[in-house]
Amino acid sequence: MSFRTLPAYPALRFTGAEILRDGELQTRSIAIADGRITRGPLPEVNLSGYLILPGIIDLHGDAFERHTAPRPSAPFAAEIGLRACDRDAAANGVTTAYLAQSWSWEGGRRGPDHALAMMRALDRYRSHALTDLRMQIRCETHTVDTADRLLEAVEHHRIDYVVFNNHLTEAEQILASNPGELYSWAKNAGRTPEQHEAAIRTAMSQKTKVPRYLCRLAEAFDEMGVSYGSHDDPDGETRETYSMIGAKICEFPTARSAASLARAVGDPILMGAPNVVRGGSQSGNIAAEDLVRLGLCDALVSDYYYPALHLAAFHLADTGVMTLPQAWAMISERPADILRMPDRGRLDPGRRADLIVVNARTRAIEATISGGRISHMAGEVAHRLAWSGGLATTLAAE
Numbered sequence: 001m002s003f004r005t006l007p008a009y010p011a012l013r014f015t016g017a018e019i020l021r022d023g024e025l026q027t028r029s030i031a032i033a034d035g036r037i038t039r040g041p042l043p044e045v046n047l048s049g050y051l052i053l054p055g056i057i058d059l060h061g062d063a064f065e066r067h068t069a070p071r072p073s074a075p076f077a078a079e080i081g082l083r084a085c086d087r088d089a090a091a092n093g094v095t096t097a098y099l100a101q102s103w104s105w106e107g108g109r110r111g112p113d114h115a116l117a118m119m120r121a122l123d124r125y126r127s128h129a130l131t132d133l134r135m136q137i138r139c140e141t142h143t144v145d146t147a148d149r150l151l152e153a154v155e156h157h158r159i160d161y162v163v164f165n166n167h168l169t170e171a172e173q174i175l176a177s178n179p180g181e182l183y184s185w186a187k188n189a190g191r192t193p194e195q196h197e198a199a200i201r202t203a204m205s206q207k208t209k210v211p212r213y214l215c216r217l218a219e220a221f222d223e224m225g226v227s228y229g230s231h232d233d234p235d236g237e238t239r240e241t242y243s244m245i246g247a248k249i250c251e252f253p254t255a256r257s258a259a260s261l262a263r264a265v266g267d268p269i270l271m272g273a274p275n276v277v278r279g280g281s282q283s284g285n286i287a288a289e290d291l292v293r294l295g296l297c298d299a300l301v302s303d304y305y306y307p308a309l310h311l312a313a314f315h316l317a318d319t320g321v322m323t324l325p326q327a328w329a330m331i332s333e334r335p336a337d338i339l340r341m342p343d344r345g346r347l348d349p350g351r352r353a354d355l356i357v358v359n360a361r362t363r364a365i366e367a368t369i370s371g372g373r374i375s376h377m378a379g380e381v382a383h384r385l386a387w388s389g390g391l392a393t394t395l396a397a398e
Contacts, residue, residue, distance in 0.1 A: 009032075009033065009034050009035045009353075009372040009373060010032070010372070010374065011031075011032065011033035011034070011042050011043070012031065012032055012033075012042055012043055012044070012045055012385075013029050013030070013031040013041070013042040013043065013044045013045070014029060014030050014031075014032075014044075014045050014047045014052060014357075015029045015044050015045070015046055015047065015048075016029075016046045016047050016048030016049075016050075017030075017047040017048065017049075017050045017051060017052045017357070018050075018051050018052070018360065019051075019052045019053075019347060020051070020052070020053045020054060020324075020325055020328060020347060021346075021347050021348075023325050023326075023329075024325055025051070025324070025325065029044075030052060030347060030355070032353040032355075032369065032372055033353075033372075034372065035352065035353055035371050035372030035373070036349075036350060036351065036352065036353055036372065037347055037348060037349050037350065037351050037352075037353050037355075038349060038350075039349055045384055045385055046384065047357060047381065047384065049359070049360055049361070050357050050358060050359060050360055050366070050381065051357070051358040051360050052347070052355055052356070052357055052358075053093075053328055053332070053347075053355065053356050053358060054328065054332035054333065054344075054345055054346055054347050054354060054355060054356075055093065055094070055095025055096065055332065055344065055352075055354030055355055055356055055368065055369070055370060056092070056093045056094045056095060056096075056309050056310065056331045056332060056356070057094075057095065057096040057331065057332055057335035057336055057339075057341070057344065057345060058089070058094050058096065058097045058098060058301055058302045058306070058309060058331070058335070059098050059136070059161070059270060059299065059301050059335050059338065059339060060098055060100045060136060060163075060251060060270065060301040060302070060303065061089075061094075061097055061098060061099060061100060061301065061302040061303065061304070061306065062100050062302075062303060062304045063085060063088060063089075063302060063304060063305065063306055064081060064082065064085040064099045065109065066304075067080075067081035067082070067084040067085045067088065068080075068081030068082070068085075068109075068118075069081070069109060072187075072188050075109075078117065078118055078121030078122075078125075079121055079124065079125050082121060082122060082125045082129075082133065083125070083128075085097075085099070085133075086125075086129050086130050086131050086133060086375075087130070087376075088306055089131045089133075089306055090130050090131050090368045090370065090375035090376040091306075091365065091368070091376045091378075092306035092307050092309065092310065092365060093309065093310050093356040093358075093365045093368050093376075094131055094302070094306055094309065094368075095131060095132060095344070095352075095354035095355075095356075095368065095369075095370040095371070095375070096131070096132040096134070096335075096341070096344060096354070096370075097131050097132070097133055097134070097302075098134050098135065098136040098161055098339075099118075099122070099133060099134070099135050099136065100136045100138055101115050101118050101119075101135055101136065101137060101138065102115065102137075102138045102140070102165075103115045103137050103138065103139045103140065103143060103146070103150060104138070104139075104140035104143065104165075104167065105140055105142055105143055105199050105200075105202065105203040106140070106167065106171075106185075106189055106199070107189040107190065107191060107196075107199060108188055108189035108190045108191070109188075109189075110189070111189070112143070112146055112149060112150070112153075115137065115153070116153055118135070119135060119153060119157040119159070120157075122135055122157075123157060130370055130373065130375035130376075131370055131375060132370060132371065134160065134161070135157070135159055135161075136159075136161040136162065136163065137150075137153075137154065137159055137161070137162045137163075138162075138163055138165045138231060139162055139163070139164055139165065139217070140164075140165055140166065140167060140168075140203075141164050141165065141166045141168070141210050141213075141214060142166070142168050142203035142204070142206045142207070142210060143203075143206075143213075144206045144209045144210060144213040145206070147213060147216060147217065150217070151217070151220050154220075154221075154224065154226060155224060159226065160225070160226055160227060160339070161226065161227050161228070161339060162217075162221060162226055162227075162228045162229075163228065163229045163230055163231045163247075163249065163251050164214060164228070164229070164230045164231065164242060164247055165230070165231040165232060166232075168200070168203050168204065171185075171200045171203070172200070172204065175197060175200055179193070182196060182197065214245055214247075215245055218245045218246045218247065221246070222246060227249065227338075227339055227340065228246065228247050228248075228249065229242070229247045229248055229249025229250060229251055229267075230242040230247050230249070230250065230251065231251040231252055232251070232252050232253075232254055233250060233252075233253045233254065233255075233258035233262075234254050234255055234258065235255055235257050235258055236255075236257040236258055236260060236261035237261075238258065239253065239258040239259075239261045239262050239267070240261050240265070243261075243262070243265050243267050248266075248267045248268070249267065249268055249270065249338065250262035250267045250268065250269045250270065251270045251301075252270065252271060252272060252285075252303075253269065253271075253286070253291075254285040254286060255285075255286060256286055256290075256291070256294075256296070259286075259291050259294075259296040259297070260296060262296075263295070263296055268298045268299065268334075268338045269291070269296055269297050269298050269299075270297075270298065270299050270300070270301050270338075271288035271291055271292070271297045271299075271300055271301070272288055272300070272301060272302075272303035272304075272308075273288075273300040273301060273302055273303065273305075273308035273309045273311070273312035273331070274302075274303050274304060274305045274308040274312075275287065275288035275289070275303070276288045276289050276292070276300065276308070276312040276315060276316065277308045277311045277312050277315055288300070289316070289321065292316060292321055292322075292330075293321055297330070298330070298334050298338065299330050299331070299334040299335045299338060300312050300313075300330045300331050301335075309331050310331070310356075310358070310363070310365060312327075312331070313327040313328050313330065313331055314327070314363055316330075332344075332345045332346070333345040333346055352371050352372070353369055353371060353372035354369065354370055354371065355368075355369050356368045356369070357369075357381050359379065359380070359381075364378075364379065366378050366379040366380065366381035366382070367381045367382070367385065
């Protein structure tokens with residue numbers, strides 16, 4: 001007995017579930033075929049008791065670092081880590097994921113050499129990916145001597161999102177008052193303390209060249225159509241400076257003044273979903289939920305933990321901060337708008353078939369469909385999809 005191979009893009013109609021469409025939950029059907037949301041009669045799967053929500057778009061995630069190097073001294077091959085990260089994202093409803101890779105004077109896994117290796121690895125892995133995996137570059141501001149290399153990498157590897165980041169102030173403080181932490185930082189970067197101190201001082205020597213460097217990058221990104229912003233803005237003045245050169249996306253402002261300035265000039269504000277779920281920042285910065293309540297946050301990102309994304313949306317709905325459709329838009333529709341991805345973020349006919357199936361009672365994500373392909377399936381949904389007349393209709397014994 002033999003069986004036909006299941007199609008890469010199943011054609012199905014889901015019925016009985018509450019579906020998020022047009023800003024509200026509606027009990028209606030939704031169909032997918034050829035990787036798109038569609039209309040028309042198709043084999044049906046009854047998903048009563050479930051919610052069908054747009055796939056999650058994560059604009060900034062560090063979780064891949066734990067998969068490629070679960071311990072600083074125990075790295076794994078990049079492709080192995082990317083595969084694990086891919087599955088992790090899919091199991092948590094993420095259909096588009098930006099991997100936040102540093103490009104920094106700090107060296108080691110944050111240095112340009114490692115960043116380029118990860119870009120090449122992602123290029124190789126992308127055709128096997130279940131999730132739409134992309135790379136965000138976190139460019140340290142004091143990397144002036146890498147300008148040509150960075151721009152070549154962005155163009156060659158089709159990077160479409162860059163944020164500027166400045167860890168030098170923190171490094172200067174450590175250099176002045178905490179030699180023990182400097183030793184640990186150097187060890188993680190594969191350097192001696194003396195070598196790391198030299199790298200810090202080299203970065204410090206570039207201060208006068210940084211403004212021109214950032215303007216050069218901004219002009220090049222505009223020509224290439226790259227979206228760009230800044231990360232960890234400490235105050236309104238810093239955010240205003242970045243906004244003036246075109247770095248409009250405000251990631252993880254650490255103070256209300258930075259977020260307020262961003263809102264005043266129309267810059268989108270991103271905060272971490274773990275911050276919302278845990279009730280505050282793990283590093284002592286402003287609480288994301290406070291910014292959400294003040295209308296100073298447009299989208300939530302995974303930061304370092306994929307499960308926090310859908311948990312944050314339900315938390316905001318449960319606590320009355322906003323409705324579930326409004327909260328879910330912060331991890332689907334709004335990120336799509338911010339990164340100019342008109343083909344996803346909503347469950348409209350013609351868009352990519354990016355959707356997740358959530359148990360309405362337990363809120364567990366039991367299925368993820370990314371670009372029309374099943375990237376994750378578990379629990380009762382797996383049984384219904386496989387045997388209720390849906391996928392089973394594609395199997396035929398010969």
